[in-house]
Amino acid sequence: MEIIFKMAGSILVLGSSGYFAYSLNARLDQRGTELRRLYSILLQLKSEIQYMSNPLPICFEKLGGQEQAPFSDWFFNMARRLQDKDRMMFADVWIEETEQLYEQSALKREDMEPLFALRDKLGTLDTAVQSKALDYAALQIEHNRKNLEEESRQKKKMILSISLFVGFMTLILFV
Amino acid sequence: MAKKEEILKIVSAKLRRILEQSQIDYECLQELRLRTNEPFILLYAGGEYFMSESGRLLRQAKEGYIVTANDVKETLEYISSFSLYAYEDEIRQGFITVQGGHRIGLAGKVILEQGKVKSVKHISFINIRMSHEKKGCGAGILPYIYENDRICHTLIISPPGCGKTTLLRDIVRLVSNGDEIHPGISVGVVDERSEIGACYLGIPQNDVGMRTDVLDCCPKAEGMLMMIRSMSPVVIAVDEIGKREDIEALAYVMNCGCQIIATVHGSSIEDIKNKPILRKLVEEKMFKRFVVLAGGKMPGQVETIFDERGSVLFANKLPA
Numbered sequence: 001m002e003i004i005f006k007m008a009g010s011i012l013v014l015g016s017s018g019y020f021a022y023s024l025n026a027r028l029d030q031r032g033t034e035l036r037r038l039y040s041i042l043l044q045l046k047s048e049i050q051y052m053s054n055p056l057p058i059c060f061e062k063l064g065g066q067e068q069a070p071f072s073d074w075f076f077n078m079a080r081r082l083q084d085k086d087r088m089m090f091a092d093v094w095i096e097e098t099e100q101l102y103e104q105s106a107l108k109r110e111d112m113e114p115l116f117a118l119r120d121k122l123g124t125l126d127t128a129v130q131s132k133a134l135d136y137a138a139l140q141i142e143h144n145r146k147n148l149e150e151e152s153r154q155k156k157k158m159i160l161s162i163s164l165f166v167g168f169m170t171l172i173l174f175v
Numbered sequence: 176m177a178k179k180e181e182i183l184k185i186v187s188a189k190l191r192r193i194l195e196q197s198q199i200d201y202e203c204l205q206e207l208r209l210r211t212n213e214p215f216i217l218l219y220a221g222g223e224y225f226m227s228e229s230g231r232l233l234r235q236a237k238e239g240y241i242v243t244a245n246d247v248k249e250t251l252e253y254i255s256s257f258s259l260y261a262y263e264d265e266i267r268q269g270f271i272t273v274q275g276g277h278r279i280g281l282a283g284k285v286i287l288e289q290g291k292v293k294s295v296k297h298i299s300f301i302n303i304r305m306s307h308e309k310k311g312c313g314a315g316i317l318p319y320i321y322e323n324d325r326i327c328h329t330l331i332i333s334p335p336g337c338g339k340t341t342l343l344r345d346i347v348r349l350v351s352n353g354d355e356i357h358p359g360i361s362v363g364v365v366d367e368r369s370e371i372g373a374c375y376l377g378i379p380q381n382d383v384g385m386r387t388d389v390l391d392c393c394p395k396a397e398g399m400l401m402m403i404r405s406m407s408p409v410v411i412a413v414d415e416i417g418k419r420e421d422i423e424a425l426a427y428v429m430n431c432g433c434q435i436i437a438t439v440h441g442s443s444i445e446d447i448k449n450k451p452i453l454r455k456l457v458e459e460k461m462f463k464r465f466v467v468l469a470g471g472k473m474p475g476q477v478e479t480i481f482d483e484r485g486s487v488l489f490a491n492k493l494p495a
Contacts, residue, residue, distance in 0.1 A: 049258075049260060053260065053261045053263075054258075054261065055255070055256040055257065055258035055261045056256065056257045056258045057256055057257065057258075058256075082256070082257055083256075085180070085183075085184060086188075087184070087188075087253055088188075089249055089252060090252055090257040122257075123252065123255075123257040123258050123259060123260070124259055124260065125259040125260055125263065125266065125294060125296065126260070127260045127263070130260065
């Protein structure tokens with residue numbers, strides 16, 4: 001009977017450490033997916049501004065309808081707040097909503113910096129300046145994604161190894 | 176009420192608070208003037224006023240609220256829906272039309288490219304001109320411009336600021352909607368300066384009638400030809416003709432069987448005859464009706480209506 005409990009306990013400990021490794025890896029994958037989406041979103045926003053000349057609230061509404069959470073919420077909230085009766089200045093709305101996106105997504109602070117930098121650029125008269133700013137932000141996002149891709153292969157293996165190692169150590173210590 | 180909301184929506188938070196505290200009647204409000212580091216000025220019920228921070232109308236500038244650079248920047252953001260780039264063409268012309276048809280004049284540092292205005296930056300002066308539709312002001316003129324149930328080519332002559340666009344807009348509305356005597360007909364409006372329909376995101380903010388199509392922000396000469404090709408209107412309405420190409424396009428449109436209702440700057444038929452480009456309009460009897468508006472303090476008031484031979488069809492006995 002004791003041996004059965006010990007085996008069940010071992011499976012549980014190893015299973016938990018495996019699941020922990022899996023969830024950490026999934027978080028890494030989610031960040032990669034969100035960075036890929038963000039890159040594409042920035043280029044879409046650029047074409048909305050440069051070629052369609054749509055005002056920002058309309059661009060945000062359109063992009064919100066095309067994207068999934070957390071980006072859809074980010075855009076819909078921004079569009080709503082920009083069209084509110086008691087309006088705020090664009091830079092303030094952008095910062096607040098981008099902070100919200102940071103909290104809801106798997107993105108890291110370094111991924112948000114290019115977005116925060118857009119607060120003074122978007123909505124200005126010069127489309128060329130905005131286009132370049134969006135290109136630059138997209139470039140940084142893509143750079144972060146490539147770095148993540150390289151790192152994540154090693155990280156994933158490391159996370160799995162460490163988790164299993166911790167699992168085995170726990171078994172040795174307690175079982 | 177709608178006008179109040181439309182205006183409060185486009186001014187800075189500080190000005191919004193001041194205006195909210197005031198007791199002004201927005202139907203009597205004509206203009207709001209924002210000049211960086213200068214007092215906030217209102218043209219209200221025919222007079223010029225300043226406004227205190229508590230929203231009181233003042234005759235003297237001393238206690239008036241001083242407009243800051245931030246007020247101008249913020250107002251500009253709201254006016255352009257946070258997207259100045261979307262109004263590049265309008266800014267080049269010096270104004271933006273906002274929801275409700277109000278016209279926002281802008282001034283600042285002009286950027287030239289090959290001698291032409293490319294853009295305006297460092298915008299420090301904003302003039303918010305309230306749109307006031309005067310529905311029905313064209314009704315008295317209609318009997319004179321219809322002949323055998325057909326609209327005559329009509330030219331409205333008026334000095335600037337005397338209500339010719341308001342009158343043209345109302346005539347367009349009346350002709351388009353029709354009445355018991357005259358059925359409604361399709362009207363094409365070529366609105367180069369967005370003054371007739373005051374389109375916002377392509378939708379006319381002023382009532383221009385149910386059978387009216389509007390080509391917004393389109394050069395008149397090109398727009399008239401586009402209208403004929405695309406919308407086959409019975410009547411084409413254009414505001415402030417004056418260039419040689421406008422006159423050539425008018426002649427083409429008239430030959431296509433379309434009727435024209437147009438406006439022009441001037442004080443009388445003689446005044447038009449003295450302008451080399453416009454002389455042709457009168458001498459060649461291109462127009463069948465000339466509606467001359469009275470200048471001075473009676474905007475929209477018709478002084479005289481002539482036919483193509485110069486016979487007076489209507490004369491208003493105005494007080495001296």
